[in-house]
Amino acid sequence: MKFSTQKPQKTLHMVSLGCTKNLVDSEVMLGKLSDYKLTDDAQNADVIIVNTCGFIDSAKEESINTILNLHEERKDESVLVMAGCLSERYKEELQKELPEIDVFTGVGDYDKIDQLVNEKRSNFTNEVFLQNETNERVISGSNYHAYIKLSEGCNQTCSFCAIPSFKGKLHSRTLESLVKEVKALVAKGYCDFTFVSQDSSSFLRDLGINDGLERLIDEVEKIEGIKTARILYLYPSTTTLKLIDKIADSKVFLNYFDMPLQHISASVLKIMKRGKGVEKLRELMQHMKSKPNSFVRTTFIVGHPGETQEDFEELCSYVKEFKFDRANVFSYSDEEGTTAFEREDKVEQELIDERAEILGEIIASTTQESLENEVGKVFEVYIDGESQEHEYLLSARKTLWACDIDGEIYINDNELEEQIEFGKMYKVKITELVGDKLIATVIEKCN
Known part of the structure; x- marks a missing residue:
């Protein structure tokens, strides 16, 4: 009988709050912790990182509530990390008031997160971290x-x-x-x-x-x-x-x-x-x-x-x-x-x-x-995948729109003979507006 000597892969649960600039920093951390397997299951994750936002009151409140809720449900031996803007802005107060957190770090150490997690050590570098081409990022949420x-x-x-x-x-x-x-x-x-x-x-x-x-x-x-x-x-x-x-x-x-x-x-x-x-x-x-x-x-x-x-x-x-x-x-x-x-x-x-x-x-x-004003028009979209609304509706975004903030288009019909590929660009015709969702038919694949 053979026994595997391989250790099970450790898991990581990441929460990125606030703006898209924060998301880039979270992706840098994911790159540094690529040995970990990403998981949605915070209760059983080995490492939990919350990249916080410190912009306005509601964002600060969301950051604190998120991290305390995650602490409540996490397993005993996990490592809970508070990173980002809120952590940087109130570093002295938070370290005193939140003994639940294992690692505190701000906006200067995203590229050292692997060391901080391994050593269970807090650190605040004086200079803000600036992403460069040598930092391998793990792009989240899209393949295009x-x-x-x-x-x-x-x-x-x-x-x-x-x-x-x-x-x-x-x-x-x-x-x-x-x-x-x-x-x-x-x-x-x-x-x-x-x-x-x-x-x-x-x-x-x-x-x-x-x-x-x-x-x-x-x-x-x-x-x-x-x-x-x-x-x-x-x-x-x-x-x-x-x-x-x-x-x-x-x-x-x-x-x-x-x-x-x-x-x-x-x-x-x-x-x-x-x-x-x-x-x-x-x-x-x-x-x-x-x-x-x-x-x-x-x-x-x-x-x-x-x-x-x-x-x-x-x-x-x-x-x-x-x-x-x-x-x-x-x-x-x-x-x-x-x-x-x-x-x-x-x-x-x-x-x-x-x-x-x-x-x-x-x-x-x-x-x-x-x-x-979009109803009746023909324009290009990116197809993101199945919509959360219904398995027969595909979710798309007008190429002009920014990701996640300008809306979602539902594709409910396809005039092409072929299957629609996710992450690709297509021409669609907008047939109607239902509530705040545009409904479209795919009419052509773009090169």
């Missing part, structure tokens, strides 16, 4: 799409945002490093890319280059095998009409314009320390909208200290008039270490919530209008 992180940190001084206090100043990757990473992913079959950072339009400005994104577009266009790409998080004061034209003229980058405006009232923007005259801002937005097949997304904050009823009404009028394809509204949240936190002209919480609801309803109706 990947996020690429351009930079870390931010040089802006927005009144409401604490990110620079724990992520530091802008620190861009080199163009060479980005190109190498994208080429390596294309070689593995990835063809759709989303470029992200805290402030994408400032890419390379810390290295003395003011047209970093334009240079990136030039380099990415030279890489054979990329079908589509988009850029998220443009910043008003570092986005130019020339950059918008460059995106619109690109054969690879789609006319996807994501610029968090936060407000449109001149007085609130001044309080928020978001430099750029309102006229200039409106001109930028109009220029984006004027591009063929453009898709414009933004975010707003309501209830910022100093926001009057007139300011709020001006914002509502602008959103109704502009008709964004997608937008998000955030209720102002007090963040220690920010200038807004120190202000005395705070808006009552009840009024903040009321304003968020009013603006949320306006956004819901402009989003619905954007979706209604």
